[in-house]
Amino acid sequence: MIEVQFADKLLKGANRAMVIFLALFLIVAYCAWGLEANLPLLLTAILHFLQILLAGLFKLAYVVRLIAQNQLGQPLH
Numbered sequence: 001m002i003e004v005q006f007a008d009k010l011l012k013g014a015n016r017a018m019v020i021f022l023a024l025f026l027i028v029a030y031c032a033w034g035l036e037a038n039l040p041l042l043l044t045a046i047l048h049f050l051q052i053l054l055a056g057l058f059k060l061a062y063v064v065r066l067i068a069q070n071q072l073g074q075p076l077h
Contacts, residue, residue, distance in 0.1 A: 003071065011068035017061035025054040 031039070032047035039047075066076055 007068045007071035011065060011072065014061045014065035014068055018058055018065065021054050021058040021061060025051060025058065028054060 028047050028050045032044060032051060036044045069076055
């Protein structure tokens with residue numbers, strides 16, 4: 001029972017994290033590619049690094065989601 005509750009919370013948290021990381025990635029991508037002419041070079045470089053970091057965090061949240069789904073006996077997609 002406790003494992004099911006934990007897996008359910010883990011699934012909800014992973015889903016929220018995926019949405020947050022996706023939204024942040026889109027904001028950073030817009031700034032890095034759409035506003036680069038108005039930003040200093042160092043900030044543009046940091047934004048490009050953040051794109052890589054946020055993509056990695058999104059993928060990590062997806063793996064956590066798969067683990068939670070497996071624990072709940074749900075089909076993995």
